[in-house]
Amino acid sequence: MSNTNFAIIDLETTGLSIQRHHRIIEIGVVIANSKGEIIQEWETLINPERELDGSEIHGLTNADLFNAPTFKMIAGELKELLAGNILVAHNLSFDATFLANEFDRINYQTPIGPMTGLCTMKLAPQFFKNSSRSLAACCENIKYQIGNAHAALDDAKAAASLLKHYLHSSPDLLDDWSELVNDFKKFQWKELDKLPHQLVTRSTKREHQSGHFLQRLAIRAPRTNLYPEANSYLEVLDRALIDQNLSFHETEELIEVANSIGFSREEAHLLHQDYLRGLVKIALEDGVISADERMHLAGVAKCLNISQAEYDAALLQDAHQDSVQIQSFKLSVGDTVVFTGEDEEFDRDSLTYQGKSLGLKITGSVSKKTTLVVAEDPDSLSGKARKARELSIPIVDYKTYFELLNRLN
Structure with missing residues (x-):
């Protein structure tokens, strides 16, 4: 089987059960040759289109996955990585079950199943004496340091290192699995369209989220009159800042609106100052800004990247000074x-x-x-x-x- 290649996979998921509709949120794939040497790496985050659980384990948040492709989008590219290669995973029954379920959801047939591949966890007792079969414990036996545990690509590379050790320690290892290997390699994978998408990884996502969202707008001198176009931006801003916090999807919407009406970074900042002055005017309606109102205003200023000097100037404005009109959100009986x-x-x-x-x-x-x-x-x-x-x-x-x-x- 000298021409055999392996597709070593690892998944991160929203939970442990497909019966409870848990989904894949990250896939890492390593392609290795017959000697276990890595020849290709591939990874992406996946938008599961459902609530996210287990952040304390995998370290991912809803914001990380918000703009990630869905499984359907990457399925065509993933299929090409898997077709003709022997599937390998550490705890294959778990990963294969989730992967098969995702393909089933898009009505695409594969040979993937809990027993159709090699499991580096189940093979571990043949090579290691210690009782623990966890990925970390197995890797300790071969002095392999996992880069970022519970990150799919790093875990897939760790499983690949175990497979390489197994192959070198037992050159005839695959002879016991020849029927499985041959069946998997012979399976005729049907064509699967490649849908437009952009892969999103942990590193690219962190870079995308770093810094204030204004930094992602174009730099250009502001116009003399920003209105009435500004009203659509301010409407989104008013809705987003109900909780004095800008979530990831809210910043994405603000950037989209700003770009659609051609606002520059400087123009958006001017609008933010107008918005803060409008909030101050509301707070001054009773003649005084209370401690709670000050806390609210300070939270908004922080979200909008307004400097201390600009914030202080807004607080000192005349109550009758013209400012942007804001409809402060309130819940009412019947809502x-x-x-x-x-x-x-x-x-x-x-x-x-x-x-x-x-x-x-x-x-x-x-x-x-x-x-x-x-x-x-x-x-x-x-x-x-x-x-x-x-x-x-x-x-x-x-x-x-x-x-x-x-x-x-």
């Missing part, structure tokens, strides 16, 4: 609220009862009549959150929701 995702601190039935007792309408689906969507993470990838963004409905976390309840009209 419709939708909850999405689970939160360990809050019971959904209790939240529903509380909301209804205060006069809100609590529904299970998002529509044009929805006033607010509440999520554990405003960057939620759930279907309800996606629908809310399509309809320009605000999404806030539970802390902000309770603050809005305290000011319910």
Whole structure:
């Protein structure tokens, strides 16, 4: 089997069970030759189109996955990496089950299954005496240091190093698996269209998210009059800053709107100052800016990259000075609220009862009549959150929701 190549894979997922509709969020693939030498590496994050769990394990957030391709988008490229190669994974039954399920979801047949490949974890007792078969423990036996544990490509490279050790230690290893190898290599993979997409990795995502979002706008001298085009930008800004925080999807929307109307970095910054002055004017309606209002204004200024000097100047403005008109968001009796995702601190039935007792309408689906969507993470990838963004409905976390309840009209 000197012409045999291996596709060593590792996955990160939203959870442990496809029965609970958990999905893949990261794929790492290493192609190795018959000697176990790496000849190609490939990786991408995946948008699972559902709530994300397990961040404490894999270290990924909803923001990391927000602009990542879906599995359907990368399936054609992935298929070419796998076709004709022997599938390998550390805990193959887990990875293969998830991978097969993703292909099944797009109605594409593969030979992938929990027993159709080599499992470096199950093979470990043949080569190592220690009882633990974890990837880290096995790699310690061969003095291999995993770069970033629970990052798919790094774990796939670690499994590849184990496979290389096995092949060198037992040159006849594949003879026991000849039938499986031959069946996998003979499978006729059907054509699968390559859809337009851009691979997103942990490193490229971190670079994309670094710095304030204004840095991603063009530099150009501001125009003498920014209105009325500015109103559409300010409308998004007003909706996004209900919680004095800009989530990733909100910054992406602001950049999209700014680019669509040709706003430069300088023009957007001027609008941010106008917006802050508008908030100050609202706060001054009763003649004084309270401590809570100051905290709110300071939070907004930080989000908008407004300097201390600009912030101080806004606070000193005349209450009658012209400023941008802002419709401060408030919840009112009769408004419709939708909850999405689970939160360990809050019971959904209790939240529903509380909301209804205060006069809100609590529904299970998002529509044009929805006033607010509440999520554990405003960057939620759930279907309800996606629908809310399509309809320009605000999404806030539970802390902000309770603050809005305290000011319910």
